[in-house]
Amino acid sequence: DAKTTQPPSMDCAEGRAANLPCNHSTISGNEYVYWYRQIHSQGPQYIIHGLKNNETNEMASLIITEDRKSSTLILPHATLRDTAVYYCIVSRSNDYKLSFGAGTTVTVRA
């Protein structure tokens, strides 16, 4: 699976959009970009995934660049409950072992 690079941490103001970048320059054509998050002491939670088109669901939006070498997860209106570690994972399939990196620790401040 391709390696991903994420900033170790970022802060966000409550109510503002949080934009979380991820670089995956070695992604191959059949690999998807997945985002999970882990709120303190809980199990990872699926957020969203995409192949090459932008995706949106009730939790977030995923913007993938045209060359697929990077992506951005957007939390449109961050709340204090969005404080978590966010993981960007590249994998051929979700029904497959997921390689979690260190992720980005996002702190939402009031």
Next chain:
Amino acid sequence: EPEVTQTPSHQVTQMGQEVILRCVPISNHLYFYWYRQILGQKVEFLVSFYNNEISEKSEIFDDQFSVERPDGSNFTLKIRSTKLEDSAMYFCASSDGGRINSPLHFGNGTRLTVT
């Protein structure tokens, strides 16, 4: 919303003892997983299970580990002879596999402490 449940939430055991961690996956799911997270470290894949057999396992999942689906609802991870370095959070996950890229649903984990 249905969820993956794990018991116990915290297990303390002595080195060399056997432990069984239990999971009840979401009822219509077909794919099952165990991951672990040593304190302060990354979440690591251990094993995936489908159609009553292991489909993939990591190098961590050695002969001391085994998984079983003893009935239609439970999925267990057994560690035969625990070591200090087995202390970690163990997460069970499941997915329905009914469509490509069905998301994994994780439980909230069992914290295993080996003394």
